[in-house]
Amino acid sequence: MSNQSTSPQITFWEFFQSLGKTFMLPVALLSFCGILLGIGSSLSSEGVIAQLPWLGNPTVKLFFQWMAWIGDFAFGYLPVMFAIAIPLGLARDNKGVAAFSGFIGFAVFNLSINFYLKQAGILESFDELELKKQNIKAILGVQTIDTGILGAIIVGIVVYFLHEKFHRTELPDAFSFFGGVRFVPIITLLTMNVLGLAIPFIWPFFAAAINGLGSLIQGAGIFAPFLFGAGERFLLPFGLHHILVTLIRFTEAGGTLEVCNNTISGALLIFKEELACSEVTEFSVSATRFLSQGKMPAFLGGLPGAALAIYHCAKPANRMKIKGLLISGVIACMVGGTTEPIEFLFLFVAPFLFVIHAILTGLGFMIMGLLDVTIGNTDGNIIDFIVLGVLQGTKTNWHWVPVIAGLWFVIYYIIFRFAITKFDIPTPGREKDSNEALANEFSGTPANFDSTGYDIEGILVALGGKKNIVSLDNCITRLRLSVQDMSLVQENKLKSLKALGVVKLNDHNLQVVIGTKVQTVKDGLEKLMKVN
Template sequence: MAANTSQKVTLWEFFQNLGKTFMLPVALLSFCGIMLGIGSSLSSHDVVTLIPALGNPVLQLIFVWMSKVGSFAFSFLPVMFCIAIPLGLASENKGVAAFAGFVGYVVMNLGVNFWLTAKGILPTTDAAVLKANNIQNVLGIQSIDTGILGAVIAGVIVAMLHKRFHNIRLPDALAFFGGTRFVPIITTVVMGLVGLVIPLIWPVFAAGITGIGNLINSAGVFGPMIFGTGERLLLPFGLQHILVALIRFTEAGGTMDVCGHSVSGALTIFQAQLSCPTVHGFSESATRFLSQGKMPAFLGGLPGAALAMYHCARPENRHKIKGLLISGVIACVVGGTTEPLEFLFLFVAPVLYLIHALLTGLGFTMMAVLGVTIGNTDGNVIDFVVFGILHGLSTKWYMVPVVGAIWFAVYYGIFRFAITRFNIKTPGRDIDTTSSAERALAGQVGKSGYNVPAMLAALGGAENVVTLDNCITRLRMTVKDMTLVDSAALKNLRAIGVVQLNQHNLQVVIGPQVQSVKDEMASLMSTAQA
């Protein structure tokens, strides 16, 4: 029984870490999407006709340059994931892991190409044969288009090879090839063999992904609600990125021919249409899973919840939580980062979080029913302007403020009623019992804006922290002894939430400044161990 529990914990941790590795390419995707959106919008004929000054040749060159640069991330998306996954999962020699990821992805596709050639399918330029076998040019190699899922599989295999062999010792005669140099070597051999297996097993994966897509699509207008609600429910566990990647980048999010190419995944379809000069307007079947669905909750609902929490706080405590709530609203509305607000009520009122998840999903469905077509990833005000307003009335961006205002009122009413009726201890509801000594300690902040030495002490000290990492808003760590962790002290030190996943794995929700806190804490730990 103990062994089974250990295995479950290991798988849980693995998927959390895997989801974390997605953040590096996804962050670049978000930025490139904005560049592509601005460039393509301001260089379009409709916008130039509306604002003739934008037709200046120099400005148009700048806008076209932005479009070209912005399209980079979407042209090389799979290889980016195959590099980022080993990079993120490796605990040391990360550069070698990333290099091996690129090698592994290329060699895997060369293996697939060899199999297709041996079977007599290649070489060919017959469009019907290529389409029937799902063959595309991948980094100049004719191979089966396995998309993001193939890149994830390759990245995970390479990460496992790196973990197993990065410190291998070979006999003296072969010592030159030992250690980190052995990783790309063994990767070449293993991924070459994987490439021979891919054509045999890929139909099974493709069928599974298509089944998930059919399940969501069979729900009609409630398909986006299933996705939006599921994403919110998975967020506290750090597993939402798995679902998001499945819909954004695989056949589960739909498949469409754009500019003569078959494109799969909601976000990939949207970006392909954005960069295709012959496409006017965006596919509703793709954008219904993208930014527009988040906007009712992100731009309206959560700010309404924040205002309700402010009004429900004790009058003498409102000035103390005002900065916390305002920074959370800014992070949500401008950055699309919701955890600083969501974790204020997730642990004290899980039912409220469930209602929030359902309302978020309902927002996805509402935007789809209204025919709004605003894409990208973040659901923030930047996406609203760049991919909504700048693309004209055809996106129906004007519905966002209307629905957002309704969501604001609904969230405010539900949260204010629930907090006062059930005496939910949201920020500012408790009587301040913090001692003067604790307040003085909490006031000793460093460059990160947090008292990191005190936070490290509340975690049981440097010797209690085995591993330390972070995602967008959370410190992720493994500790030796969970009983040494003082959750109350961490919250007094402005941690938004403390999530104890099991007896050794811990997450501390910080907010947008988590990277600075992590770097400062890692420096303190290195000094303590020296």
């Protein structure tokens, strides 16, 4: 048997960045399902029906109950989605096989644990209450140890490495049918069987570590959401914030509560369970203080204030040239919860402003918790505010959001305007370049800018050409690349082609901040690389 692999080796740094990016596929679905669940549960509740009797119509009520039922789907199958999404996102070739193997791995992993529990007599020895205490529950139809998101992440990572090592495996002629990509699910099945048998012995150590992290975070008291909110922002430029966010949202690090006779761990999962349970009359601040509400002061108020300050500080002749850039950034922030298009306008030219922004974001998290605001979900945008705040009634204390967001707008505007003018920070519209250069950078008028608004060919050249690119991927707003020779990457040229920033992580890995059209740019680059 031989294993011929020509794929470039992934670095430690690149691996963790890419791992965090893979979390966004299931999280994006969760965000949408959270909105469905919020609308459905709110408009089918007896309290809202009492105020709006027409919602009590059987057909209307059934529709919103159905909406809530569909919205609850993603939360119930979250671990298996992570197990599939991780190898899918990390694999460089044959992604479909990697995703298929992810499901196989997760299923076999839990079946193997179930086998051990049966052989050890644990399932027969304890009643339902005792099994619950032992963290044993039904997953994919079998009773197993509930390893949660952490277990799914472990499965996904192992499957990815198996895929990368064996997807080009050549077997002897008699067994050649099982070679190549067909060998990946086979080796996955065998490996996960062994790992599943080991889990009952090693899982208590993993659980103790996560519980210890949770105790450390909860022990910070009122400062816990501040540390989380500021930490997430500080990690964002490096693309590692997804790791912290996932731990808080989906593991014991984000807290553990009893909700409707179910023990739930993870801030987002606790909120979702409370949202779906008709017996819950108040959402838990201990969970929501790590969720959407904490982002809202900065996302709905602060960053729009910073954008206005950047606009007012631009040279009068350049304001109209940057107006569209700023407006699109504010819309992405307030409606989509995507902040990088604004943040990267000042991150590289004035890092101390980003530090202030991160601290103010953390303070927003802390103040929302102190005011007992209870608005959950993931994005912190205007949709979360309306659906999971306003529609849930006064119990969420949503009225504090516009007050604090308005205050943050003023604070950001004053700080940014003072800093930009005092220290002559070259934010958009204040550069020393000529007016013609500015017009080219922000208007997208050059002849080689295609219908996407970007010069894809120019970006490829600025990256050192096709031969310099080892791997190419993207997250929500950034191209993520590995290159052969970093010296061939023309940072200033990329910025002149409308890149918002360039983050050089090490000698071979970098990120190019594009904005909300990053997928289009990445697809264009891949198409161009195949042609040339």
